[in-house]
Amino acid sequence: MKKVFDNDFKRAFLATVPVFAGYMVLGMGFGVILQSKGYGILWAFAMSAYIYAGSMQYLAIDLMSAGASVAATALTTLMVNARHLFYGISMVDKYKNMGKRKPYAIFALTDETYSLVCSEENVRGIENREKFYFLVSLFNQCYWVAGCVLGSIIGSLVKFNTEGIDFALTALFVTVFIEQWCSTKNHTSAVVGVAVSLACLLIFGPDNFLVPAMIGITLALTFLRRKLEGRENG
């Protein structure tokens, strides 16, 4: 029988520790706000287990309490979560041999999980990468659900000022960005990502810039393909 708690298991757990912090904080923030709008612990559990998309869950609270239409809700979700298409595209090869674990790994491919499974650094020396990807996905969702439920409980007991707590998400991405920046000599792709996003933000505004930015980044990287593929790292 194969050992479950082997080295890969340990590595997967250690890799997810930063997300644990981020998800507990963000999840609790979500649970607290949800509770303050009159949706209890069951809603916190169901939404974090089934939707499992941080910023979209925060938005869902607004949509629900405003009684938004089904069409508007679907469109908002599409716009906000379209960035997940990118994650899928870059994981198609890595998740190829996931077998039975594949559907769950795809379902659970959040921003934070992606930030862990996309880096070669994290899987260096891992014996069973498929197991590592699966466990990272599973651990992260456990933290998220636990955080949301805990927040819901806390929100029903005490009132406190959570303003600014959502900065944890920004902080997480900043650290991943720095990690990636230091892991490669060629910063073209990182610079393209920031520059195109900033330009689109200025042109299209905060509510509509994400889709143009994704198209712009894809186009820019396509044009730069010959130059970037000459070297090993993007």
Place this chain on the structure above:
Amino acid sequence: MDRSYDALLVAVIGAVTIAIRFLPFIVFGGKRKTPEYVTYLGKVLPYAIMGMLVIYCLRNVSVVAYPFGIPEFIACAVVAVLHIWKRNTLLSIAGGTAIYMVIVQMVI
């Protein structure tokens, strides 16, 4: 209180999210070899996407109206300095978030 409409909205949000997450794997994930172009994108996109996500998180910050994005700038700088210095993700996130919360709750 009738919550069935809310449940419908949750169902829609979840279904759209799941569809988005599965789409690339359905289109490119067959038995065939992944097109080289997609493999290339898979290699270079992560760097660009993280940059995009940072901007996405900061999208509602205004640099022309009070407080001019200063809290976000300070907090991001704290995260960056902490991270380059200690390379401890947990410390960087906790430190930056704590400072940000103090600034927006007590200073501004």
